[in-house]
Amino acid sequence: MQLKNAQILIIDDDEDVLIALKLLLKSKVKEVVTNKNPNNIERLMETQKFDAVILDMNFNGLVNTGNEGIFWLNKVKSKHPDVDVILITAYADIDLAIRSLKKGATDFMVKPWKNDKMVQTLTEILKKVSASKTNRVELATKTEMVGESDAINDVLIKIKKVAPTEANILILGENGTGKELVAQSIHENSNRKDQPFVKVDIGSLTTSLFESELFGYKKGAFTDAKSDHIGRFEAAQGGTLFLDEIGNITLQQQSRLLSVLQNRKVIPLGSNVPVPIDIRLICATNLTMSQLADESRFRKDLVYRINTVDIVVPPLRDRGNDITVLAHHFADYYAGKYGKDQMKFSPEFLHKIKNHPFPGNIRELQHALERAVIMADESYLKATDLAFPEIEQSEITSHQKPTNLEDLEKNTILTVIENNNGNISKSAKELGLTRTALYRRLNKYDL
Structure with missing residues (x-):
């Protein structure tokens, strides 16, 4: 700089x-x-x-x-x-x-x-x-993996260790945590970085599309097969194949996928000739490892096949100050994109960001910051510039709810202060406290 x-x-x-x-x-x-x-x-x-x-x-x-x-x-x-x-x-x-x-x-x-x-x-x-x-950020040149918390540093260290290997990787994490960015970062730092990175949202493929999309087909294999079609495995030849949402595929599809991974060959529909494949496999799912271990929904032998190393991407709520770091990152990005001055955060805006549970994780934060930058009338973002989509609110999980008196008091204080837009005098009066007593509690909870 x-x-x-x-x-x-x-x-x-x-x-x-x-x-x-x-x-x-x-x-x-x-x-x-x-x-x-x-x-x-x-x-x-x-x-x-x-x-x-x-x-x-x-x-x-x-x-x-x-x-x-x-x-x-x-x-x-x-x-x-x-x-x-x-x-x-x-x-x-x-x-x-x-x-x-x-x-x-x-x-x-x-x-x-x-x-x-x-x-x-x-x-x-x-x-x-x-x-x-x-x-x-060498690991994140293209993927924009931003953060400085211990939680995300652990992920970056794992990426650095596994990227140069040929190990199959399973990425676990909630929706919106950045699993695809982790997969891209592994590819970009691997020996296959100059070869294709092919992503498949495998969970969205219907039974009829599963084999034709993954393994390809020959002309005439079915009614609409008017020409040969290379499947995603062949398209990723020499590079990395990223199968997203693998936890959503059926047991029958799992069996077919397992056979290909074991034999390292695909047979396109309408052909009897196996095609050797040379790919590095990365899979991702929002299921937990214990859910994958349930053999009524997922084959254990396939879990072992795709999971030489697993990487758990932490939810945003567990990443501490990364919420602020990411908020600045997105504010800078969208200010540049929409031709606005560099954005600064008011204390009330920052308070609202830091105390939102973000059930939609980084994706929700990104969308909230884009909207805030677009709607802001000045380069100083206020709490009123920040809105969170109703679609995410129903996903707030029970483990985020307070479970003891201290948590209840802390969350009540945060809610009242937010409702009063950061006004301490009004908040203290509503809580039935003096300003001094409220400041003591803010200090107690490091707020």
Whole structure:
């Protein structure tokens, strides 16, 4: 990334420092945001994306140990591990510098800094950020697998391990979690990446279409067969065949599929000549492994055949801050697509996003952000810009409902605050609490 396209956040309790850095950088970067209070870091970083953070090591009223800077550094890196942080302090201390670098800081600078050194440091960091992002999303260049949670990182690690092999892969996960993106990513990082990637929504094929679509047919094989037709297995020759929704096929279809996988040959309809196949098989289903183990609905020998390695794609509700990361990703994408300015999120918009259960997972989030960007009258998205389709609400599963008093209290607070569009005074009054008591509960539940 070039310096001129960067968005920088500066946190320092010294107004003179903030003014000096803003004057230095405002003509060199896209945007500089300054703030005196480190308690605002989390809110600022969730409502807007930053490429780098310049953070003071000491704040008012504290001994100049740098511990507060380390504390806020840990806060930033815990939720935004990919954001680079430059720590600045008026007290040069080699031990403090080593501590901060060990905790994840990218650089450590002493006040007063040299302007050319500050600009050079930021320039080098952003070049490194661009390179590291290229490496980080190497698995997702085309598939846009976005996220930084442990849950999605586990998926990416598995992809990296299995992609170069010839192992058959079974991808499990709820509808809308991105199973097809995982399959594409495996193909793109495999030795077959220059060969075809062929997808079949196998669950939608009728009994009459199953064999003709998968295995092909010869001219005259049936009434409408006016010419030879290559099946999906042959179309994927040398590459990857992705069978989506495999859990929905009948036992008879499973038997036919198993025979082809065992023999590595297909026989087109209307022919007696077997055609050898060389494909890498990836399957996906929204069924759980325990449901697949039910032999009344799925053959166990076929499960073993398609499942050398299984990859479970987590639902969005289990991906923590990825909801915010993905929301920014989709907002940026659709702002560009529809010729709008880069979108920022209001606290109320962010609150609504983070506390929606997303039964439709990433697909639901994507559609919600596209609609919000289209309907927004300005580049600051508000809670009223965000609407969720009724079609998904009936799918909210029972395990998402609160099961204890703390969950009930937390969800009640969230609902009341959302209904009052984030107004704490109104929410406290409706809940029968003082503002102070409500703030205590918000802190208790980390809201």
